[in-house]
Amino acid sequence: MPDSGESNWLRNMFRKHRKAFSYLEHLIVLHALLKPGWKLADVVSFVARLHLKTKTSTNVVQEMGQTRLEDYRSRWLDALEKQGTKLARLNGYGDLYASLYRYDRNWLIEINQGHRIPLPRHQPKVSWRKRDVDTVKALIALRNEGECSLDAPRFSKNWYLNQLKHRAAIEKHLELLPLCSLFFDRYCESIFEYQVRRISRVVVKAVLAGDVLKRWQVLKLSGLSEERLTEEAKNFLKELLGI
Template sequence: MFRKHRKAFSYLQHLLVWQACYEQQLGVAKIVHDASQLPHSKYGYLPIQITPEAVDHSRRERWKQVVTQFGIKGARKNGFEGLYIWLYRHDNFWLMQFNQKSAQPNIPKADRVDWVKRDKKYVKRLLALIDKVETQFESGRYTETWLFNHASIPLSQIKHLEKLPLCKLFFNKYCETIEEYQCRRIAVACIRCIAKHQILRTWRIERMAGLNEKRTRPLVSQLLGFAVKYEPSR
């Protein structure tokens, strides 16, 4: 428990340690009180002082070579973790100083994506898709996800819409709200009823549209009322 300081332990394990440290009867209140009386001073880092005779120059030179070749993290992953551990335990002060000087700055990668070109390519696909489906009234709701999927555009691009202004304008124009989608479903249901020479009834239209009075938005209910009063010419 004391070595794995970054791991969480249950309260039962803590109680077990308390019981081992206190020979008398365990009193949680007393332990908390004693802990609260401890000083709040912080212990600074004390570098390990070693004598010149204890310095292993061959290990230092070896570590310099592998860091130059692989980097600090790469050296530990390429079979030199044992060397790192030895230096950490026996030559810690030199190791920390050398690693700090050898650390490579984190330089962000240049933006290699031509977003203007990508934006034009994607919006062409979207326009071709909307030309194809705008007369297919029974298709799904036109959301960003639906349009991306059917235009064969990776969904990961949704989070980059700020870099795709043309696509963003397209979505602002063609994406459907829930009310717009429900109105389209009502219209499709009415067309089906008329084609089958059925009387337009509220319950029939809602059932064919997959809606009910609890899910239907106010504007859609108003449209449904107009549809029921409509009498197609014979």
């Protein structure tokens, strides 16, 4: 056996503990303690037939003394009336609670059930209704400001969020902001709409300058390509612009 200062699984196994040991270590111990030819099935069957003794509670009222017990009960009831179960235990009556729990547990548990005072809930620091209204007003102002601009970047959800003061809070709590969610669903620009706007910008400039552009020139000036073009944008070029 190793020295007492060293850790040893065999010594630890026979101490009162909550550690888990390998099945191989258990087999080694069984092989050392049982007779030759033992079978694991016999060991399991033997253990299954054992009946654990249930712990019986002692008559703690007599051990403590009836007079002292009545005094403890009276003081605890007074504390419950003033503060409730949890606050009484935390605010100066912890030792009284511990004594009753040790010597008169059944009475303590029963009496505490009827004196629970629900703790006040913390009021939310943010009025999400107000934030929803204020934010959607800011979003509408952003949309109105850039609605007629052909040169603006894509008005995506991320673009709108990046313009807001509380971007992270808005994005994380959209389920609490129904007006903002409705705005994003209705007014965020899709890829098709953005491509059409980019094409329109190039065509408008060409018309004002009196130029006639071919299809590949429109795509190049728009920063697009045939591969990236959506079907809706292709139809826009073909049917509305004739190219």
